[in-house]
Amino acid sequence: MSEQALSLVLALNPELPDREAQIHAAVKAAESEFQPLFYELAWTDDPHMTIVPDSMTIKDIAIEGTQVTVVVDFNWSVFQACLIVENVTKNEAKLRFELKGDALMMNQVFPPRWRYDN
Numbered sequence: 313m314s315e316q317a318l319s320l321v322l323a324l325n326p327e328l329p330d331r332e333a334q335i336h337a338a339v340k341a342a343e344s345e346f347q348p349l350f351y352e353l354a355w356t357d358d359p360h361m362t363i364v365p366d367s368m369t370i371k372d373i374a375i376e377g378t379q380v381t382v383v384v385d386f387n388w389s390v391f392q393a394c395l396i397v398e399n400v401t402k403n404e405a406k407l408r409f410e411l412k413g414d415a416l417m418m419n420q421v422f423p424p425r426w427r428y429d430n
Contacts, residue, residue: 319419322417335409339382339384346386346405353405361389361390364388369384370384381406381407381408382407383407386405387401387403388403
């Protein structure tokens, strides 16, 4: 197994009133692009786990020079067919970007999943 990476470049809309509004719009528009990272953050060994589509909410945006941290909530669910129950859990993630001109750049590397039965 090798490590995985998520590399994204999100274009900002300079027509929006301020940088925070531009970042909010760009991150929300790219929600589906964060799915691999969300799976890594919420991963369980259950094959029925799914990330709930359109569940990401942006809680906070911190801009320090060219470094941007966006704190988001997202939901994941596990459907247990034997009980006919779906459990939904909320997770928090910190998405880290570098601001370059009118773009946000993310290069997130995460290690492979470790399982005791590998």
